[in-house]
Amino acid sequence: MTTLRVNPSQTLETQGMTGLGTVHYNLLEPALIEAAIRRGEGRLGQGGTLLVSTGKFTGRSPKDKFIVRTPSVEANIWWDNNKAMAPDAFDRLHADMLEHMKGGEYFVQDLYGGADPAHRLDVRVVSELAWHNLFIRHLLRRPAAEELAGFVPEFTIINCPTFRADPERHGCRTDTVIAMNFDKKLILIANTEYAGENKKSVFTLLNYILPGKGVMAMHCSANHATGNPEDAAVFFGLSGTGKTTLSADPGRTLIGDDEHGWSESGIFNFEGGCYAKTINLREEAEPQIYATTRTFGTVIENMVYDPDTLVLDFDDDSLTANTRCAYPLDQIANASATGLAGHPKNIVMLTCDAFGVLPPIARLTPAQAMYHFLSGFTSKVAGTERGVTEPEPTFSTCFGAPFMPRRPEVYGKLLQEKIHQHGATCWLVNTGWTGGAYGTGSRMPIRSTRALLTAALDGTLNSAEFRRDPNFGFEVPVTCAGVADILLDPRRTWADVEAYDRQAAKLVQMFADNFAQYVPYIDDDVKAAAIS
Ligand SMILES: Nc1ncnc2c1ncn2[C@@H]1O[C@H](COP(=O)(O)OP(=O)(O)O)[C@@H](O)[C@H]1O
Ligand SMILES: C=C(OP(=O)(O)O)C(=O)O
Numbered sequence: 001m002t003t004l005r006v007n008p009s010q011t012l013e014t015q016g017m018t019g020l021g022t023v024h025y026n027l028l029e030p031a032l033i034e035a036a037i038r039r040g041e042g043r044l045g046q047g048g049t050l051l052v053s054t055g056k057f058t059g060r061s062p063k064d065k066f067i068v069r070t071p072s073v074e075a076n077i078w079w080d081n082n083k084a085m086a087p088d089a090f091d092r093l094h095a096d097m098l099e100h101m102k103g104g105e106y107f108v109q110d111l112y113g114g115a116d117p118a119h120r121l122d123v124r125v126v127s128e129l130a131w132h133n134l135f136i137r138h139l140l141r142r143p144a145a146e147e148l149a150g151f152v153p154e155f156t157i158i159n160c161p162t163f164r165a166d167p168e169r170h171g172c173r174t175d176t177v178i179a180m181n182f183d184k185k186l187i188l189i190a191n192t193e194y195a196g197e198n199k200k201s202v203f204t205l206l207n208y209i210l211p212g213k214g215v216m217a218m219h220c221s222a223n224h225a226t227g228n229p230e231d232a233a234v235f236f237g238l239s240g241t242g243k244t245t246l247s248a249d250p251g252r253t254l255i256g257d258d259e260h261g262w263s264e265s266g267i268f269n270f271e272g273g274c275y276a277k278t279i280n281l282r283e284e285a286e287p288q289i290y291a292t293t294r295t296f297g298t299v300i301e302n303m304v305y306d307p308d309t310l311v312l313d314f315d316d317d318s319l320t321a322n323t324r325c326a327y328p329l330d331q332i333a334n335a336s337a338t339g340l341a342g343h344p345k346n347i348v349m350l351t352c353d354a355f356g357v358l359p360p361i362a363r364l365t366p367a368q369a370m371y372h373f374l375s376g377f378t379s380k381v382a383g384t385e386r387g388v389t390e391p392e393p394t395f396s397t398c399f400g401a402p403f404m405p406r407r408p409e410v411y412g413k414l415l416q417e418k419i420h421q422h423g424a425t426c427w428l429v430n431t432g433w434t435g436g437a438y439g440t441g442s443r444m445p446i447r448s449t450r451a452l453l454t455a456a457l458d459g460t461l462n463s464a465e466f467r468r469d470p471n472f473g474f475e476v477p478v479t480c481a482g483v484a485d486i487l488l489d490p491r492r493t494w495a496d497v498e499a500y501d502r503q504a505a506k507l508v509q510m511f512a513d514n515f516a517q518y519v520p521y522i523d524d525d526v527k528a529a530a531i532s
């Protein structure tokens with residue numbers, strides 16, 4: 001029995017990729033692992049994992065990401081946040097890349113971005129590295145074998161780490177480039193082996209396309225109550241704030257760890273897999289993620305291991321603090337098979353506050369939620385972007401500025417409408433520092449954050465006593481089962497309360513200064529929620 005692995009009318013030749021050497025279409029996991037090992041890209045690890053390292057690029061390169069400035073997208077792109085590339089520069093980059101690819105071995109996956117058939121994007125990923133092809137097969141949604149013969153790629157990503165871009169000729173910044181052309185429906189990635197660029201490119205695409213159809217695109221993880229997809233929660237957060245960690249909760253069903261849409265019928269995962277951080281990972285704190293580091297097919301990126309025993313060193317950050325593992329969702333026992341759920345009942349915004357000022361949880365009014373969503377206050381976490389080596393406070397609007405092609409208020413308005421329509425309860429959760437700022441205090445214990453979230457999501461926290469935070473105006477619970485009372489009042493966790501007050505005042509001012517840019521675009525109730 002053989003199944004056609006590619007649509008004969010959609011080979012790479014038909015897309016203008018001619019003169020290549022061997023092209024492998026839609027290989028399955030075992031064959032991709034064999035290919036990666038044969039090509040010397042990595043080693044087979046314990047349990048049949050694939051151990052790889054990515055060389056110089058171990059995190060995203062946001063400064064090297066470009067959108068091609070064509071008339072059809074011109075008016076819709078937030079150019080202050082996205083670098084423009086001229087169409088002719090992109091065409092030269094494309095032609096030079098195709099020339100570079102001639103004679104080479106390439107791996108093609110035809111996949112879906114989006115679990116909801118009404119909104120999914122059919123994406124083809126052409127990889128120079130077999131392990132990149134395995135990575136993206138894990139991360140996106142895999143068509144059934146019989147769907148491949150009729151698959152027509154809508155967008156194509158070509159990822160060629162050995163190609164060096166030329167800033168003069170290709171209109172880019174360095175020899176690394178991630179260039180998106182919405183007219184040609186093509187993304188070109190060169191000179192970086194960090195696998196995350198593949199998945200975040202698809203995310204950026206959907207963040208452009210879906211709001212055009214009235215669907216909210218979100219940088220968030222999601223889960224739902226066991227047996228009840230109508231009781232869903234989403235967790236917004238910039239990289240490293242806890243989306244993946246906190247959505248993997250043995251007491252709830254995991255929908256996805258990073259990228260979701262919210263349409264008129266509910267939420268849906270864009271992806272079919274997860275990409276978890278493994279630095280300092282502990283079995284006790286994150287048992288489900290830990291288990292994937294020894295199951296067949298998991299791609300383990302930039303972890304140091306014993307060359308003889310292949311035992312992983314979870315604490316070694318000598319290659320990067322952004323060590324990762326990538327696995328398909330079906331490796332998590334309590335993952336949703338459909339990737340779909342109803343309208344979220346709870347919306348959580350995760351912030352990693354390196355100043356140690358924000359409480360571990362606060363309940364937000366819809367207007368406060370909009371204020372915090374547009375502000376996107378958090379930290380860039382070590383290793384996630386090139387050049388970031390310690391938590392760096394930032395305002396990353398929508399908790400995902402690097403992936404937002406449109407203006408923040410486009411996403412803000414969509415979210416606001418949906419919150420009003422469906423009556424979601426909103427929370428701000430600080431997974432960052434407590435007992436002082438970064439350097440003095442310590443990271444919030446995962447078990448405390450989990451206990452707070454459990455109580456928020458099962459509704460018990462709503463009946464707790466709340467106090468009003470004097471700096472930010474939101475409500476903070478005074479007690480919660482499983483959490484020391486003192487932790488709920490960050491001021492009391494600081495040895496020097498006056499230092500806390502000074503730091504809090506500074507942060508309030510930073511919020512106000514940052515928020516000024518959104519004032520012309522927002523409603524009066526959000527203006528009233530703004531602190532000044
Ligand atoms: N209180 C906490 N909540 C969530 N994560 C925490 C907490 N304290 C430490 N961490 C660590 O922070 C990291 C969060 O990363 P991750 O969940 O992958 O973030 P994201 O998916 O948002 O990029 C993990 O390495 C986790 O072990
Ligand atoms: C893959 C990434 O996503 P996250 O850290 O949000 O999981 C990334 O930022 O490179």
Ligand SMILES: [Mn+2]
Pocket residue numbers: 240243244245257258275276277
């Ligand atoms: Mn994640």
